[in-house]
Amino acid sequence: MRAGARGLGRCSVQVLRVIGESVKSKVILTCAVTGGDDTVPKFASVPFKPKQIAEEAISACKAGAAIAHIHVRDPETGKPSMKLELYREVVDRIRDSGSPVIINLTTGPGARFIPSNTEANTVGTGSNLRTPEERVEHILALKPEICSLDMGSLNFGKGALINVPSHIEAIAAGIRRAGVLPELEIFDLGHLALSLDMIQRGVVDQGALFQIVLGESLTAMKSLLPKDAQWAAFGIGRAEFPMVAQAFLLGGHVRVGLEDNLYLEKGVLAPDNAALVTKARSLVELLGGTLATPDEAREMLGLRQVARAGGLAE
Numbered sequence: 001m002r003a004g005a006r007g008l009g010r011c012s013v014q015v016l017r018v019i020g021e022s023v024k025s026k027v028i029l030t031c032a033v034t035g036g037d038d039t040v041p042k043f044a045s046v047p048f049k050p051k052q053i054a055e056e057a058i059s060a061c062k063a064g065a066a067i068a069h070i071h072v073r074d075p076e077t078g079k080p081s082m083k084l085e086l087y088r089e090v091v092d093r094i095r096d097s098g099s100p101v102i103i104n105l106t107t108g109p110g111a112r113f114i115p116s117n118t119e120a121n122t123v124g125t126g127s128n129l130r131t132p133e134e135r136v137e138h139i140l141a142l143k144p145e146i147c148s149l150d151m152g153s154l155n156f157g158k159g160a161l162i163n164v165p166s167h168i169e170a171i172a173a174g175i176r177r178a179g180v181l182p183e184l185e186i187f188d189l190g191h192l193a194l195s196l197d198m199i200q201r202g203v204v205d206q207g208a209l210f211q212i213v214l215g216e217s218l219t220a221m222k223s224l225l226p227k228d229a230q231w232a233a234f235g236i237g238r239a240e241f242p243m244v245a246q247a248f249l250l251g252g253h254v255r256v257g258l259e260d261n262l263y264l265e266k267g268v269l270a271p272d273n274a275a276l277v278t279k280a281r282s283l284v285e286l287l288g289g290t291l292a293t294p295d296e297a298r299e300m301l302g303l304r305q306v307a308r309a310g311g312l313a314e
Contacts, residue, residue: 029277045269056274059274063281068104069259082110091142091144104144111128111130111162112161146209186212192224234256234260257273
């Protein structure tokens with residue numbers, strides 16, 4: 001039996017496969033290759049140099065991922081970074097390789113707030129608050145096909161990620177000027193409500209991709225999405241692969257990667273992003289689905305085609 005089928009009886013697998021076949025024949029898989037958390041000192045598999053990040057995106061595509069979601073890190077320390085030259089090197093390496101993978105750059109960095117424990121209205125060590133213009137600078141400069149847009153604030157680690165509506169609108173305006181498809185990061189029902197309001201007001205493009213980041217409220221969120229919306233979901237840590245199955249069976253696209261989870265199974269570290277993609281692909285196929293190629297994903301999301309070497313097609 002393939003990886004991902006453990007614990008499922010033969011009858012259950014057949015039933016789930018029938019459900020999958022009735023839901024979606026082509027599933028877009030996103031691989032989040034490195035993330036912005038401080039994982040590099042603890043896990044050797046997390047890529048942090050531009051060459052490594054680009055190579056992980058390319059190999060994840062070869063394993064079945066249509067989209068590579070990309071953060072960058074300081075190549076010396078592995079700490080999260082927002083430097084344009086690092087984004088540029090990663091993007092150029094991917095484009096020059098001829099890989100068809102869809103590049104999805106993050107706009108999340110620049111929102112981290114860690115309050116001081118001793119002084120009021122003062123940031124503590126680890127905060128990296130930036131203006132909306134700084135957070136979208138690399139999108140305007142590099143024009144990826146997709147970029148993420150966090151649709152609200154949330155607690156994260158020892159601090160919080162602060163995304164107030166005025167900042168979200170300013171980043172969304174930059175994304176629109178760049179001609180890039182926004183991927184709306186939805187962490188709770190309030191984020192979804194704000195997304196729908198901004199779409200209704202024309203602040204966020206109607207064709208945006210929804211990316212739902214949770215588990216137990218997924219069905220409720222799906223029921224509130226616009227009709228025919230393109231959406232995906234992913235889980236963190238041990239919830240990663242169960243969420244692949246849940247999102248697929250509810251008609252969504254999926255995401256895996258070392259940003260979200262470092263293990264192939266309990267106690268077994270993933271050697272690279274491609275291994276996580278391969279396991280997710282096996283699970284989707286077990287349930288009756290097929291992963292979309294990058295070009296199929298472009299057609300599904302209404303993206304312009306990308307020249308294989310050297311940037312965007314006219």
